[in-house]
Amino acid sequence: MTDLMAHDLSFAYHTTTVFTQINFELHSGQIHCILGPNGVGKSTLLNCLAGVYQPTAGQITLDQQPLAQITAAQRARKIAYVPQMSNERTPINFSLRDYVLLGRAPYLGLLAAPSAKDIAHADALLAQFGLAQRANNRYSAVSGGQQQLASIVRALLQEPDLIIFDEPTSALDVANQVRILQLIRQLAADGYGIVLTTHDPNQALLLNDQVSTLAQNGQWRSGSASKILTSANLTQVYQLPLKVVTLPDNQQKTCIVDQNQITS
Amino acid sequence: MGDLIQKKPLLNNRQLLGVSSLLLIIVALVALSVGRYPLSATTITRFLLHPLHLAPAVNATDQQVLFALRLPRVIAAAAIGAALAISGTAFQAIFNNPLVSPDLLGVSNGAAAGAALAIILGYHSAGIQLSAFIGGLVAVTAAITIQRLLRTRGSLTLVLAGIIISGFMQAIIGLLKYVADPDQQLPSITYWQLGSLEKVTLANLGLNLPALLIAGVVLYALRWRLNLLSLDSLEATTLGANLRLEQGIVILCATVLTASAVCLSGTIGWIGLVIPHAARLVAGQNNAKSLPLAAIFGAIFLLLLDSLARTVSAGEIPLGILTGFIGTPLFVWLLLKKRVTLA
Numbered sequence A: 001m002t003d004l005m006a007h008d009l010s011f012a013y014h015t016t017t018v019f020t021q022i023n024f025e026l027h028s029g030q031i032h033c034i035l036g037p038n039g040v041g042k043s044t045l046l047n048c049l050a051g052v053y054q055p056t057a058g059q060i061t062l063d064q065q066p067l068a069q070i071t072a073a074q075r076a077r078k079i080a081y082v083p084q085m086s087n088e089r090t091p092i093n094f095s096l097r098d099y100v101l102l103g104r105a106p107y108l109g110l111l112a113a114p115s116a117k118d119i120a121h122a123d124a125l126l127a128q129f130g131l132a133q134r135a136n137n138r139y140s141a142v143s144g145g146q147q148q149l150a151s152i153v154r155a156l157l158q159e160p161d162l163i164i165f166d167e168p169t170s171a172l173d174v175a176n177q178v179r180i181l182q183l184i185r186q187l188a189a190d191g192y193g194i195v196l197t198t199h200d201p202n203q204a205l206l207l208n209d210q211v212s213t214l215a216q217n218g219q220w221r222s223g224s225a226s227k228i229l230t231s232a233n234l235t236q237v238y239q240l241p242l243k244v245v246t247l248p249d250n251q252q253k254t255c256i257v258d259q260n261q262i263t264s
Numbered sequence B: 001m002g003d004l005i006q007k008k009p010l011l012n013n014r015q016l017l018g019v020s021s022l023l024l025i026i027v028a029l030v031a032l033s034v035g036r037y038p039l040s041a042t043t044i045t046r047f048l049l050h051p052l053h054l055a056p057a058v059n060a061t062d063q064q065v066l067f068a069l070r071l072p073r074v075i076a077a078a079a080i081g082a083a084l085a086i087s088g089t090a091f092q093a094i095f096n097n098p099l100v101s102p103d104l105l106g107v108s109n110g111a112a113a114g115a116a117l118a119i120i121l122g123y124h125s126a127g128i129q130l131s132a133f134i135g136g137l138v139a140v141t142a143a144i145t146i147q148r149l150l151r152t153r154g155s156l157t158l159v160l161a162g163i164i165i166s167g168f169m170q171a172i173i174g175l176l177k178y179v180a181d182p183d184q185q186l187p188s189i190t191y192w193q194l195g196s197l198e199k200v201t202l203a204n205l206g207l208n209l210p211a212l213l214i215a216g217v218v219l220y221a222l223r224w225r226l227n228l229l230s231l232d233s234l235e236a237t238t239l240g241a242n243l244r245l246e247q248g249i250v251i252l253c254a255t256v257l258t259a260s261a262v263c264l265s266g267t268i269g270w271i272g273l274v275i276p277h278a279a280r281l282v283a284g285q286n287n288a289k290s291l292p293l294a295a296i297f298g299a300i301f302l303l304l305l306d307s308l309a310r311t312v313s314a315g316e317i318p319l320g321i322l323t324g325f326i327g328t329p330l331f332v333w334l335l336l337k338k339r340v341t342l343a
Helices: A041-048 A072-078 A098-107 A115-129 A144-157 A172-187 A201-207 A229-239 B014-032 B041-052 B062-092 B108-122 B125-152 B154-179 B185-194 B202-221 B225-229 B233-238 B244-265 B271-283 B287-311 B318-340
Strands: A003-013 A018-029 A031-035 A056-062 A079-082 A161-163 A191-198 A210-214 A220-224 A242-246 A253-257
Touching: A003 A041, A003 A098, A003 A201, A018 A041, A018 A056, A018 A191, A018 A210, A031 A041, A031 A172, A031 A201, A031 B108, A041 A161, A041 A191, A056 B041, A072 A098, A072 B233, A079 B233, A098 A115, A098 A144, A098 A210, A115 A144, A115 B125, A144 A172, A161 A220, A172 A201, A191 B318, A201 A242, A210 A229, A210 B271, A253 B271, B014 B041, B014 B108, B014 B271, B014 B287, B062 B202, B062 B225, B062 B244, B062 B271, B062 B287, B108 B125, B108 B185, B108 B244, B125 B154, B125 B202, B125 B244, B154 B185, B185 B318, B202 B244, B202 B271, B225 B244, B225 B287, B233 B244, B271 B318, B287 B318
Parallel strands: A031 A191, A031 A210, A079 A161, A161 A191
Antiparallel strands: A003 A018, A003 A056, A210 A220, A242 A253
16 A cells, blocks of 8 residues: 655745645545646646655655655656656657566666566557557557557556556547546556546546646645535636536536536 | 558667678778788788687788787777767767767867867876866767757757857867967867877777777666656656766766767767667667667778778878768768658
């Protein structure tokens, strides 16, 4: 059982405050979805939780140990990070196999390379994710969905306890979005602790576990999905009349824009 | 999308290394035999096998030519070619930028400026070597600093910063030439700028070879790690890289390689840019596979060029000129070829 906790976390770029006094918890087997509009600092928060950025105030602990005191390699054995697919990301031209094998880096010394066992493990995971046929293809030449799956395979090769996803569905079509969300659910069922950011409240409703919202005014709310994903809170977070309704056919909750409340 | 069809490479990595190593040996043997004083294959074989008591000794003149002139030169050409190619591969990997190289980053001119300064100050061998290394390091640090100050991450910004630093270092070399003693120092400095293996001796080879070997072996050992360091800094850190330390080691070693090469032969351009591309074209993007191949290709390339420099005319053509003439079209061809595979 691994716990990642943040207490009274604040972050500022130079003099610009990004967020203040955030309290966060993640445990093995849990899905914690961070919701909020674009540009509120969700990715910055993830970078703090991944140990890449140092918070300006507050403390993050991994199994009661301050995250800042853990080396990058030790951290990478506990926490994996699946980056957002965006045009700003540096293009990657490795083959899919070479790309996912980078996940073994935390276990390899500075001068070592993946062993035959690592390669066999990578190939087995690629096959499990339906990427066996693509193993020798360039990462940049496969589809967005396959790139995201490869990033997840890379994360799994880190043998982590927790996985951080930065906007895992942002560049995907709806079918691939659902596929990735189902996969995230499966990973949590397998015991991984998952934290992800999204700007779509429906994804948080679909995952239905822990949810935090970060509003434009910096207000942070945390709790179970049923407690946080209310019409009033979402309306306040997105500054848009949003309504959480229950569909009559299958009792599934969904978030819609309340057209009647929109003033032109 | 033709790229999605899996292509089975003609040769696997081990076979590629085997074939290119064999080619390197053949080219080295040819390089030993050609020149203004040509030597037969039998003489070369006897010269190489005699120390193992497997063949009779060659005559004194041939022995002198081979031992004092050809052998140091062939070793130097192979070592410098390999060093520049490894250095280029390492720089291109850590900056994740296929357009950088020791010369484009200003490292070569920085090292040449350092060496020129040491000559003016009256230093000798080890002093010149150290000064060349510091000059190279100052250049690469300045180029990275300019890129950071511009706060852009594009490939071209670093190239632009390198061009700026290169220009500045050339201005320093110009100034040093202006104040240099025209009889002794000026010819030495001019020689550096043109690039030649004419003055390589066993003595200065012995001085530079250890640094070349150590830095080369460290980068060879780090070749898989270069893959990790080529990712975005955020990703590399979350995968466990200690970025500052690891990038620092790579920059130091790549600069030592360039500076030692510059000390031996002066500035020889293009190899550090073109050869890593050629190796990746054959072995793929994985640095663990492409770096050793780049080293062998670099060695072969410079051996061929030096043999050409020694044979095409009565006087020797400076290597910097030859690499420019051959490297430029080769680079254009590589860029075109790369575009074809990207389409």
